[in-house]
Amino acid sequence: MSTRRGRKTGESQQVDPTPALGKTIQRLRKAYNMSLGELSEQSGVAKSIISQIERNETNPTIGTVYRLSKALETTIDEVLRVDSGVNFIEYQTKSGIPILESQDGLCRLAIAGPLNLVESLQWYDFQAKPGGVLESDPHPPGTIEHLYLLKGELEVTAGEETRTLKAGEAIRFRGDRPHKLVNTGSVDAHATMVLVIRNFAGEERR
Amino acid sequence: MSTRRGRKTGESQQVDPTPALGKTIQRLRKAYNMSLGELSEQSGVAKSIISQIERNETNPTIGTVYRLSKALETTIDEVLRVDSGVNFIEYQTKSGIPILESQDGLCRLAIAGPLNLVESLQWYDFQAKPGGVLESDPHPPGTIEHLYLLKGELEVTAGEETRTLKAGEAIRFRGDRPHKLVNTGSVDAHATMVLVIRNFAGEERR
DNA sequence: TACTTATGTTCGTTATAGAGAACGTTCGGT
């Protein structure tokens, strides 16, 4: 009875605390067009471990996750966030541009602008089929999101405000709160999104 | 040269990825008036480990941090957040009420209401010396914050709105975005704060 | 075809995170 030593061994009732972690790491890695080896080199984490983490076969330490999130230019809590909202799976086109596609297949997000750089600008091509919804967690404080609707109809909700855009219209809203895009039209919607990220702290004035 | 095996051993140039983690855990534990033993029992994590984590003497796994954050009724990313803003240090009064005091000593926050329960209500006593600032990260979505100013003068900023309160006035604002309290007066400010946390999802209406 | 080069996985080993018990302190009570 008291033989049980060490960890909670045996008792395999092991609920995975972060089933999203592996997928998230992999998604980010793919989005940056990195291989396991590259990420390993940049993060200092052995690629074997990264492989295991992505498949949720290990319970990484905070330190490891930290180094990975740094290499992926994000924060540790961003990478651990319980992925409420749309989950993207990614694949590569032959041209090398990574495409993120929502699980229901209704939304496509192509990373068009510089992401790798320590730039304060990110730039996406967004497409949504009728009924497609993109829910976005807040970006860093001070982030402004610009959206230019090329085609279709799009309902944009930022904070508690909601507006409906028609083709050709543009909108600017704060990206540092949860926001949502819904294709309320009957045809595919197509938009260009630009994120301007304020990356200096403080300076709340203005 | 190639003798180096295993971890990054030796190379003690070990930058602590999360210097805030230990303090955060301890702060929460104290805020709930828990001992190491109690938290150990509730979380399933050995109290020896909790002790080490609080003093940043170990590099916990995600699983461990997860179990702790659950026991502390918060999320794993909340507990890892890089504590931007005012840092509180805590101590116990003889009456057992935990007091959180900001590092500059200008603000005091006493947890007066039920915190231990799975209640959707938290209740604080807030005091600030002239110039004292309390910056608060967003609470869960749907949280409404009520503030009743007992004495002094207080500038309340929620989202992008700012209002100045005089003694006896009350204000209600959304707590699910960053908000800030500043004592702009020349005397100590004293207020009662009540957080009403909406703990059912959805229902964004009104 | 065979040869190279990159990918992700699996395989030993070692360092260490975690569990449980033992230890030293600081309390309140009789």
Next chain:
DNA sequence: ACCGAACGTTCTCTATAACGAACATAAGTA
């Protein structure tokens, strides 16, 4: 004072996270 009870720390030991290399699997080249 002395004695438990509770607290946080330090101990020993085991399970395992992380490492680096070997391996496999694919994709491109001559």
